[in-house]
Every structure is written in structure tokens, then in C-alpha cells.
Amino acid sequence: MSDQGSSHQRDGSFYQRDRDWHPPAFFPAYKTSVLRSPRQALLSLGNTLSEMTGPVFGHDMLGPLDNDLIRNYAKTGDPIGQRIIVSGRVLDEDARPLPGVLVEFWQANAGGRYRHKKESYLAAIDPNFGGCGRTITDAEGRYTFRTIKPGAYPWPNGVNDWRPAHIHFSLFGHAFAQRLITQMYFEGDPMIWQCPIVRSIPDDKAIERLVAALDRESCLPMDALAYKFDIVLRGRRSTLFENRKEGN
Numbered sequence: 001m002s003d004q005g006s007s008h009q010r011d012g013s014f015y016q017r018d019r020d021w022h023p024p025a026f027f028p029a030y031k032t033s034v035l036r037s038p039r040q041a042l043l044s045l046g047n048t049l050s051e052m053t054g055p056v057f058g059h060d061m062l063g064p065l066d067n068d069l070i071r072n073y074a075k076t077g078d079p080i081g082q083r084i085i086v087s088g089r090v091l092d093e094d095a096r097p098l099p100g101v102l103v104e105f106w107q108a109n110a111g112g113r114y115r116h117k118k119e120s121y122l123a124a125i126d127p128n129f130g131g132c133g134r135t136i137t138d139a140e141g142r143y144t145f146r147t148i149k150p151g152a153y154p155w156p157n158g159v160n161d162w163r164p165a166h167i168h169f170s171l172f173g174h175a176f177a178q179r180l181i182t183q184m185y186f187e188g189d190p191m192i193w194q195c196p197i198v199r200s201i202p203d204d205k206a207i208e209r210l211v212a213a214l215d216r217e218s219c220l221p222m223d224a225l226a227y228k229f230d231i232v233l234r235g236r237r238s239t240l241f242e243n244r245k246e247g248n
């Protein structure tokens with residue numbers, strides 16, 4: 001760690017988001033984006049102190065089954081579907097691992113059905129599957145959880161639009177500026193490339209970053225397939241400076 005440097009290098013502010021990499025707010029093929037997207041040009045503001053320092057949460061709030069979606073809502077037995085393990089690392093833009101990141105995830109069941117009152121899709125609710133959980137990254141920025149592979153589901157957009165199988169992620173890093181909400185898709189799924197929400201992402205390489213690879217080495221015999229999904233949060237501008245001081 002460095003104890004030197006100008007205030008500019010030590011202020012801990014974050015890199016700006018790359019708006020060409022993230023999907024635009026206005027994307028007519030994704031119908032609800034039309035009404036909720038801004039009508040005026042965005043203003044660029046510097047990071048505020050609370051953005052750079054919050055959030056703070058206790059690590060003792062997690063229960064023992066919070067990262068096990070196969071068991072955390074089970075009542076009469078295990079849920080139906082393909083058992084999978086999802087794991088990966090959370091890094092910043094300078095490839096430094098981020099420990100202590102709260103990772104939350106939610107998803108549909110194996111039939112593509114969410115446990116939600118307003119859900120109108122015909123697929124059945126699984127009484128043994130809730131579809132949400134959370135964990136915290138370890139000292140090397142690693143996370144892992146066990147779940148059921150979600151199914152594709154239809155949604156009211158075009159006449160017959162379907163979402164590819166996906167898991168929603170929310171990440172709280174070391175500051176509010178690192179908050180990220182995203183979705184993970186599954187390698188080899190032909191539904192990915194026809195989805196209007198996926199297609200709102202302008203660069204195919206950015207889409208591929210959301211596709212988890214089948215991780216054969218982590219598959220458990222007679223038990224579960226495994227997928228690997230690494231996630232990059234915004235980095236601090238001071239990080240590169242600190243690395244140079246260490247002679248890296």
C-alpha cells in the first residue's frame with residue numbers, strides 16, 4: 001500500500017462507466033424502456049463521499065443455507081430440475097479481487113416460473129424452490145452457490161417473446177458506486193441471441209461476458225453440473241498508482 005501521492009491519486013474516486021459497453025436506457029425493441037428512459041442528456045457528476053465510502057453491512061447476517069437454493073426453501077424434498085453449482089470471482093477493473101462483496105441472486109424455477117403473485121405463465125410453481133439467495137465473497141473475491149438451472153420463460157413484450165434461462169445478480173461492493181445489477185446466461189443456449197433485452201447490449205463481446213461457461217472441472221459426479229461466472233465491478237482510479245508503488 002502506498003502512503004504517498006497527490007490528493008488526486010488518493011481520492012479513491014471510481015472510473016466512469018463506459019456507456020458504449022452498457023445497454024442504452026432507450027431501446028424500442030425492449031418496450032418498457034421507451035417510457036422509463038430519460039428524455040434529456042445525462043449530466044456527469046463527480047463521486048460524492050457517500051458513493052465512495054458506503055455501504056457498510058455486517059457479515060453475520062447470512063444464514064447457513066443462504067447460498068443453497070436447493071435447500072433454502074425445501075419443504076418436502078429437493079426441487080425438480082438440473083442441479084448446478086455457480087461460482088466465480090468478483091474483481092475490479094484492475095483485476096484486483098474484491099473480498100467482502102455481498103452477492104445476491106434470484107431466478108425462476110426449472111420450468112421458468114417465478115414465485116410471484118402476478119406471474120401469469122402456465123408453468124407450475126415448485127413448492128420446494130424459492131429462487132433467491134445470497135453470499136459474501138471470500139478473501140480472494142470468490143463466491144459460490146448451489147441451485148437448480150432455471151428454465152426459459154415468456155414475457156409481455158412482443159407477440160411471443162421469451163427470455164433465455166438466466167440468473168439475476170445484485171452486487172454490493174465496497175461503495176455504492178460499485179453497485180451492479182446484472183444477469184447471467186448459460187453457455188450454448190440458443191435463446192440468448194434472440195432476446196430483445198440481451199440485444200439491447202450494443203457489443204456482442206459484452207454479451208459474451210454475461211454468459212457463464214460450463215465448468216467441467218467443478219462438476220460433481222452423480223450430483224451437479226457447474227458453471228463459472230466472473231464479475232467485474234468499477235475500479236478506483238488510485239488502484240493503478242498503488243500497484244506501481246509495489247513494483248508490480
Ligand SMILES: [Fe+2]
Nearest residue numbers: 108163166168
Ligand atoms: Fe428474470
